[in-house]
Amino acid sequence: MISSSRLRSLAASAVLLAAAAVAHAQAALPNVVILATGGTIAGAGASAVNSATYAAAKVGVEKLIAGLPELSAIANVKGEQVFQVASESMTNDNLMTLAKRVSALSKQSDVDGIVITHGTDTLEETAYFLTLTVHTAKPIVVVGSMRPGTALSADGALNLYDAVSVAGSKDAVGKGVLVTMNDNIDSGRDVSKSINIKTSAFSSQWGPLGMVVEGRNYWFRAPVKRHTMNSEFDIDSITALPNVGIAMGYEGVEPTAIEALGKSGVKALVHAGTGNGSVANRIVPYLQKVRADGAIVIRSARVPDGFVLRNAEQPDDKYDWVVAHDLRPQKARILAMVALTKTSDTKELQRIFWEY
Secondary structure, X not given: OOOHHHHHHHHHHHHHHHHHHHHHHHHHOOEEEEEEEEOHHHOEOOOOOOOOOOEOOOOOHHHHHHOOHHHHHOOEEEEEEEEEEOHHXXXXXXXXXXXXXXXXXXOOOOOOEEEEEOOOOOHHHHHHHHHHHOOOOOOEEEEOOOOOOOOOOOOHHHHHHHHHHHHOOHHHOOOOEEEXXXXXXXXXXXXXXXXXXXXXXXXXXXXXOEEEEOOXXXXXXXXXXXXXXXXXXXXXXXXXXXXXXXXXXXXXXXOHHHHHHHHHOOOEEEEEEEOOOEOOOOOHHHHHHHHHOOOEEEEEEOOOOOOOOOOOOOOHHHHOOEEOOOOOHHHHHHHHHHHOOOOOOHHHHHHHHXXX
């Protein structure tokens, strides 16, 4: 018969073994930091049927993590609330603050990957800014949701699970900033919000890089444009972003917006033209004046796919304009802001738009 002291000793040993097993399992998991910024993924509706009518940026990061206990099986997760905003209210200062925090975390040896929860309205712009400015090979994953967590068929929990899974994956290393939405893994450079309401809101004309299914990544292509470690830009050396504005082209357009932006002192003006970045003949002189006054003119297109050809539609060489290549106007603005921290030479700027 085993004595009570022996039983206590065996029980204590079992507890120690269990604790050691847990510690070993945790040590084997990747360390992922979730930086929360607000958005729909942190939103709440009045009832479960409110999938499109809700208040964004209401739920804190600790509550998001606590509501998804499955995360503990795939990573050691820590959360930080960087700010709590709806993404349409994001500012350049917010971008700078977030990017500098991501950069600092990426340098820590105890951080394997970083996830940023973000509102979907400007998620693509933040993802592209991080793509251009954060020097790391570690996975950075930006994620959001189209429905608040209180809604029927809410998509945020699975999107966040996928984001943490990808951020902790060794096969995501070196692929730049990624966006995980609706099972897809997209490049932060290429992806854009193309539909509202639907959970399939994000897509790229060049297709996703891959998919994540039940915590496993399936890759189909890799990004070829310069990003992260291969970028000539570094958030650690950027102290301020120049003012860049966007003016839309449309049938019957007046020069009001272009004149106002020119007078406001913008360092660059992105013209979101029709078709192949077309500019109405009556608008050309106003853009020429903006350029003559010292601001850069960037010819982009408002259409969702395709790319703007240089010296097609307009003589860009003659006017000393830059074309945005395949970047939508909002992303052309992001690249222009970052590029102008280095140069205002139009030939150099055009090289940057080809390469990034």
